[in-house]
Every structure is written in structure tokens, then in C-alpha cells.
Amino acid sequence: MPRRERRLGIVYIENNKERDVTFYKRCFGLFKGVADLSALTGARVAVVLEAKNGKIHSFGTPSAKPIVDAFLSGTTPYVDKVKDAKIAWLQSEVARLDMENPIEDKRKEISIQHMKKIQDENPGMVGNLIFSKEEDLSLEDLHKLFNDLSRVQEDIRSRLPLLHHGHEAKVGCNSMKSSMLPLESLSYDHLHTTFFSQHYSSSGQDVDIHTLYGGLR
Template sequence: MGRRKIEMKMVKDSNSRQVTFSKRRSGIFKKAHELATLCAAQIAIVVFSPGGKPFSFGHPSVEPVVERFLNDKGKKSTKVYNFCRSEARLEKLNNQLLDLQRQLQLEKKKEQLLQKAMKANEIPNLEPLDEMSVDKLLKFKKALEELREKMKARVVEMEASSSLLLLSKNYACMDEDEIISKNSFRKWR
């Protein structure tokens, strides 16, 4: 079932109206974020749900955009002017923040993988690294190096088994004449 055209009129059922509001609200906030990112625009959106609950989106935030709208009647206030001058710096900081958030997510995934590996090897939970003594850190380093070696050996083992599996599949797909001709070719070489 694909998308279908929805007639633009008020949804009668209150439950359907609330669901439609939630979906459309997230969509319009997403589009506003895209517009702000692509065009370096300052955006503020305030929406009230059918139940009267307010929702807002603003880039960089709602307050400065609303303040600019209310105070700027054809004149540029110094506060807004200074804000506009630092817009490039703000964009750079936003990009740095996004990069740091990506790195943080990667580190969290690594932590989860390490904890799974530690549980599999029955290694007890460790204290934070900055609280460990030098001896404990050296032991931990040695354990990690051993784990790396075991993982390398496992990778080699898996590659070998996958190669054998591929060879066996190729051999199974050949008919009798092909097998005989290949074997006779090897004899005469």
C-alpha cells in the first residue's frame, strides 16, 4: 500500500486528528531544520496541538528569532546585527558539535562491544580507566592484546572456512564432464 492523496480538510475523528498532527508536526519541524541548515536561515515555528499543548522549533533557538521579529520593525538592532555577524561561527560550531556527537556514538558502540566481549570471556566489570593503577592498566592492556590476537586468529579461521565453502559450492555446481576435464587437465600439466 503506497501513499495516497489526502484531501485537505479537517480530520473528523479526534484520535486520527491527533495522529495526523503528530506526524505532520515532526515533518514540518524536519523541513524547517533542513531549510535552516541549507540556507543559514533563522527559523521559529510555534504549533499548538488539538489538545492545546504548545510545540516549538527554532534555529538557532526560538527566543532570538521571536525577539528579532518583535523588535525589528525595519531597523536592525545591534543585538541582531552582532548575532548575524557570528552566524558563520555558529555554523562552524554546529558542525563541530555534530562531529563530536558522531564520535560519541561510535565510542558508545565500542564500549558496548567491549562489554559484550568481557562478559563472554567472564571478565569482571572494570573500574574507570582514570581510576586504575598502573599495574591494573598494564594487565588490562595485556588482556586486550590477547583478545586482539584471538580475534585475528578467528578472522583467519573464518576466511579459510568461507574459502573452502566457496570452493565446495563451485565444485558442487559443476557437472561430471567439467570435473573430468579439469582433472585430466591437471594430469597433463
């Protein structure tokens, strides 16, 4: 029977991000344990933590401040049940949000890294071109993007009924007349010229579209 690996025990976490996530997770567990202890025994409990970055976290039932003040002064803390109930609820919400924010930031960071990894592994994907900045696209990139979008248009046109000139298209409760040309009447030259014209006019470049288009053929 194989021997089970021995646990290394509790050691300092060197990675900054992993250490922050662990801190907030353990804080949440500690605060929950304090709340449970107070609910079960009626004890007033206060916890004060100082993170490595110097940020102070506190949690109390119902509030940490009067308990700490009473401890330092040696007096009995003032009790106001209504106020204490509101403070307890607000502190529980603050504690919950403090726990969720770093975890959510970590998830977003992982999602962004995953998306970048997919784009790096698939450099030919049209999505890489669509989400790129205009100044980063070359003429070859624009030509490829146009061809890919044209294929998408052809696929959509094959699945949807044609919308002819003069027909009404209803959207929700409103109807509007289509001023669009029939899809079958849009030529490659028309779409190609329009696409490059819009791109270079929006980027402020003075380019002869017909000269540019002729160079791409």
C-alpha cells in the first residue's frame, strides 16, 4: 500500500497574489466563526487584524469599537440594541464585500489571461483583428478582416430571408421602411470600397480609395 504524502504544514506564502487571496479567505472564515460564537453564546467579540500592507480590518458583534474601548478603559460598553443590530448588519455586509472583491479581481485576471492565451495560440482568428486598434492593422490585416466578415455576411444571407427595397421590417411594436439595398445587389467592389473608405476616414488619413483598392486586387 503506497504511503501518503506528508503535508508540509503551514508555511509563509511567497506569491503576493496567492497570499492576498488566502488572507481574505481566512479572514472571512474567522469573522464567520466570531459571528457564530456570538450567536450561540451571546458573547460580544471583537477581532482586529492588520494586513501586511498596513490596512486594518475589524469585526465585532455587534461592533468592534465599543468592545475595544471598554477593554482599554476597563468600563462596560454602552448597549443600544437597535443601533447594535444595524451596526452588526452593516459590518457583515462590509466583511462580505471585502472578501468578494479580491476573489472577483482574481477571476477577471484569470479570464483576461485565458483570452490572451487563446489569441496567442490562434493568431489567424478574426477576433484578433476585430479587437485590435486601427493603427495596429496593416493593409493585409484589413484585407483579411474584410474577407472574413464577407464570409460571415454570406452565411447570414443564406439563413435569413432577403429584405428587398421598399419592404417594411417590424422591430418590436414599431415598423420602419428599409432604405437598404437588397443584399444580392451589394457587389464586392461596393462593400470593399465602403469598408476601406470608412476605416481611413475615421482614422483621419487622406487616402485615394480607388488607388488603395486597386493595389489590393
